[in-house]
Amino acid sequence: MDQICAASRQVQHLQKVLMKKRDPVTHVCFIDEIIKDSQPDILYTFWNNITTTLSEEFHKATEASSFLKQAFEGEYPKLLRLYNELWRRLQQYSTSLQGALTSSGGMDASLDVSTVETDNQDLFTHGKQDYNPEKALKDSLQPYEAAYLSRSLSRLFDPINLVFPMGGRNLPSSDELDSIIKTINSELNVASVDPSLSLAVAKNAAKTVQLFCVKSEQLLCTQGDASQVIGPLTEGQRRNVAVVNTLYRLQQAVTKIISGLGSCPQAAAESLAASLEGVQALMRSAVHPLLQSVTDSIEAIIITLHQEDFSGPLSNPDRPDIPCSLYMKELQGFISRVMADYFRHFQCVDFIFESTESIAQRAIELFIRHGSLLRPLGEGGKMRLAADFAQMEMAVAPLCRRVSDLGKPYRMLRSFRPLLFQTSELIASSPAVGELIPYSTLLHFLFTRAPPELKSPHQRAEWSIARYSQWLDDHPSERDKLSLIRGALEAYVQSVRVRQGKEFAPIYPIMLQLLQRATST
16 A cells, blocks of 8 residues: 555645646646557556556465455455545645646646546546545455445344244244344444445344344234224233334334444445334334224214203202213223233333324314214203313323323314304304314204204214214315215205295304304315
């Protein structure tokens, strides 16, 4: 390396002198005479010969000695470090030489090599524009880089294949997972001598994380017992919990490794971080059957409120404490049980809360939906439903850190409860209508104050409550819901005209006005 550096400096110095000096008669720069007719400059020719010679000599040496070949392949980062050091020495000399020549005066600014766009090309100002001398130098090591990266990938894959044997059903232990993480960290540390090598090894590390996910996915239970929420944890559910916990520990460890890649290029950190998206996706896939089963069970419990009688009057006006409904007690018990029996086994608390918070939001939305569809609703029923609204906050509390974190569904729950006791006119003019509570939800609730002749949309269509609830899920557009409600109001008008009624129910003009306001926005 010292000889290459010394020779390069001599040729470099010669070229820069030729770039500065001119023929005293013609005033043509000497370097222009040398490179005319599109001939490459002397430094380019010299460097091209150097890199070609290096490639040939390395090839001869490794062909003659398998020991040297193994050494070059196994210790490639050390060899690359020597190359990088050589390049830095050449760059430093180029900079100091440029300063010395410039300070001596008389150098043509148009020939100033310091104006070249990249550091890598400033040694070859008059060379080929697409020629990268540093890359040409490192290309002489390309066979050893390829072999090293192949071995590196094997070192990364081997511990994973070892702890996930073919047909095995056991997850890696904590010690085995630590060994995998240490291997990833070690490979990245060794590769940190060079940005390009760091990026290549980071991509290998990302493949390692992907392989871990593939092996883990094969252990997941996807049968029916993975989603049961009736009894204690099944064997399949325990295995899914273990898979998620292992993936979580892997994610945490790799995230820590990424935070320590300060000297590596940003692309290396991004490549490794992208692999963690697959970890997150697999974790979501693993818990999805259980989450879906819990969501379905909550909906099945909430829909039973229609089986209870809310039509009665207020039995004891002097008694302010109204007990909540049976379905609400069942809901509270169910949610508390699933959190204790199933979700507490997961170590990734934040990840689980992100998932269960969406269940809580869905539960509140379903509760408000079915509460607004109750018919008939007496004064006693209003009091009990109001108590259910208060208890609903307690019911979903185990599913989230704070109920107030549930956002719009929580605010809607709080805003809807006072409307139970307000007049229809006040309800229609409430500032919460449209802004927080959908028009369709308020119109559903006003149907409860209408005479039986003014049928709710599902009654007019002769649908069950469950079918109508499914229809509402399948048609999230407010326009579709309002269109169905409009059909129910128009059917009522037609029925009044058929029986030659002289007036409409007092609630009808209020509902019509609210519907018109909804469709005009």
